[in-house]
Amino acid sequence: MHETDSTARSLHGLAAGGPQPERPDWTIPQEWDRYTAQEHAVWKTLFERQSRLLPGRACAAFVRGMAELPLRADRIPDFEELSAVLMQRTGWQVVAVPGLVPDDVFFEHLAHRRFPAGQFIRKPHELDYLQEPDVFHDVFGHVPMLMNPVMAGFIQAYGQGGLRAKALGTLEQLARVYWYTVEFGLVLEDGAPRVYGAGIVSSSTETRFSVEDDSPHRVRFALERVMRTRYRIDDFQETYFVLDHLDELLALAQVDFAPSYQRVSGAAEHGPGDLLPGDTVLTRGTGRYHARKRLQAAA
Template sequence: MKKPSTITSNSGLRGEYDHAADDYTVGQDWHAYTPEMHERWRRLFARQSDLVRTHACASFRDGLARLDCADGIPRFEDANTVLGAATGWRLVAVPGFIPDDVFFDHLAHRRFPVTRWLREEHELEYLAEPDVFHDFFGHVPMLLDPAIARFLELYGKAGVRAMAMGALDMLARLYWYTVEFGLVHEDGALKVFGAGIISSSGETRFAIEDRQVLRLPFDPVRVMRTGYMIDSFQKTYFVLDSLPHLIEALVSLDFGPVYQTWRNDPPLPAGEMLPGEFPIGAFA
């Protein structure tokens, strides 16, 4: 959801930025969605919800059920009623990618930016930019989990320090390998909680079932040092012991010395183990 701050409607990104507010918010304009768009949402939802039942963590499954969004593109105002009562979060519509500082400020104040446009028919399998399906289906159910709700708020507050110390890339990797592509141990199995995985049918199966992909125990410093893949399935996934473990790791870590030590080093290649590391096996 982040992008460098020179965003305009002529930047090559989709989305109408010209009429966005200073914080890049816009109206959702729910009535502009066509019947074809709602039908496309239903097909995307049906395909992914089949995988949710077997591959997603309990918090995601419970959150998705509470949002009740199977029948069409949801109204953000309806979701905000559920979110506000549960964790104090609310959704704000945005045109697409937004600048880092704006993104961090939204998170620090428990506002989650959700892109308002929906992918086209030919993009059902792959999409280079986040759309409303990725943002809502993938992220919003986890905002109902107190641990993830708290983590995202803390992450937003941590952004100011990372930017000041020239370590934004390191902090971004923490978001990437948790909120976007995180796995968690649950009831003796591996489960998905990252939006980038759960909004992709192919990567959902790959992340859990592939016997060759590298899965490592979650360690925040290792995560912040590890490069990631933008245009293909990930080569490395990090596995939490539990969702509250994410909060414990964040509040116990002094980010300053970590940034000072590693910020000028190139990221570790994705898919490669360090000496002494032991991978976690596949679910199936």
């Protein structure tokens, strides 16, 4: 699977046949002392690679969050240390889980400002290829943005909304909002797109692709447009939705989604690379990358 598949914890449910922890909330001890030198070395490789890429590509809030958290290149972070800083700033904490967790558990954690993070780290041969979200994706990718009050409030609201959406049978539509914001969102800064989505910021290849490549579309974020748009779980996104400012997430967190669910229910869905007449297109992509992949697959 492509490295971005590792972001789909709540979007695709629990991996079949996986072990179930003893605790109802699926939390487990991080057992930081049990990480090996090789595991810390994997973290160091990933941390240093991404840290070199992010200046000029990641948004200011992400860079600031990284600087203010106890994140170091030479060791996997201790969740208790992270939580102590997060609790003081935004009331969040990081809790360890074994990987994928059921939707209800995931939403319940987010609704109470607990971020469930994979406790394990990928193997050296999996630097760009991972089936489940690990500690690098979850901590490096997500936690710096939790230092931002706007993102902290939005993700809590997503957890609350996820519980309601599941009851209404509209989880797929809400999941697309999470995918195109928290995981693969861009925001304008100084007139240029910058990364804030964890699925991008934890991927060396998609960090460059999302903001520099001429292949993908970059389209102004519109809620119901996003709710009707499918996404790629096997490769880079064909379209990235761009906020004018992160504060838009604060307004989005206060929206009653029920009327939107009613309007999009039964409406035609859009493909990941579709452009629509009503779109505000910031960059019309060439589609070159995905066209080449389709030709290779057909050969």
